Amino acid sequence: MTTIEFFYDVSSPWTYFAYDRIEDFCARNKAELVWKPFLVGGVFNKVNPSVYQRRENPVPPKDNYYRKDMMDWARYQDIAMIKPSVFPVNSVKALRGAFVAIEEGTVSEYSGACFKAYWVDDKDISQEDVLRDIVTSVGMDADAFFAKIGDDTIKRKLFETTDDLIARGGFGSPTFFLDRDDMYFGNDRLEVMQAAIDRK
Numbered sequence: 001m002t003t004i005e006f007f008y009d010v011s012s013p014w015t016y017f018a019y020d021r022i023e024d025f026c027a028r029n030k031a032e033l034v035w036k037p038f039l040v041g042g043v044f045n046k047v048n049p050s051v052y053q054r055r056e057n058p059v060p061p062k063d064n065y066y067r068k069d070m071m072d073w074a075r076y077q078d079i080a081m082i083k084p085s086v087f088p089v090n091s092v093k094a095l096r097g098a099f100v101a102i103e104e105g106t107v108s109e110y111s112g113a114c115f116k117a118y119w120v121d122d123k124d125i126s127q128e129d130v131l132r133d134i135v136t137s138v139g140m141d142a143d144a145f146f147a148k149i150g151d152d153t154i155k156r157k158l159f160e161t162t163d164d165l166i167a168r169g170g171f172g173s174p175t176f177f178l179d180r181d182d183m184y185f186g187n188d189r190l191e192v193m194q195a196a197i198d199r200k
Helices: 013-028 040-047 050-056 060-077 092-104 107-119 128-137 142-149 152-167 187-199
Strands: 003-008 032-037 175-178 182-185
Touching: 003 013, 013 032, 013 060, 013 107, 013 187, 032 092, 032 107, 032 152, 040 152, 092 107, 092 128, 092 142, 092 152, 107 128, 128 142, 142 152, 175 187, 182 187
Parallel strands: 003 032
Antiparallel strands: 003 175, 175 182
16 A cells, blocks of 8 residues: 655645645545654754755745745635744644644644644644644643643654654655655645656
8 A cells, every 4th residue: 555654844834735635645546644743943953954044044036936936826725824923933832732633533633723723813833722722623632632742752752753754864844755765845746746656
């Protein structure tokens, strides 16, 4: 069976677009979807600091196109998207929570609620009251959730997934691995990944 690992951080706009498409993509290809929450800031710190350099020294024409490109993708996929008032956002707790959601079988709904809260409703997902609303909305127990994301086991999982992506050559979000070894970076690579699946 084809396996697709989806390395994602809910703080990434391009990953929001990928989330909107990846489940249908896997269903069409009868592929197993493996959710891999990771901390994109940790990856930037270790292997891709140019992201921070670009933010400190922006190239106006490139930034203007970057914003246009995001809006073009939002229209193309027919999904709402805003420019969050808090950017970048600290997504650590939300990502730890994704591991709890994986355990409880609600990772798709939980991740979608996090993306919507941040990229549509302009809510700061680093805040516990915002996360509490998200958790409750997908039927999870909020008190148990917050107890679990403070546990060392869950904290370690986030670090391990982040280090795993780095070890396998990843440098940002979203990153996909097709059948373990074939890496694709970016929402706009799903079509290229489809071609690789078709060749098999």
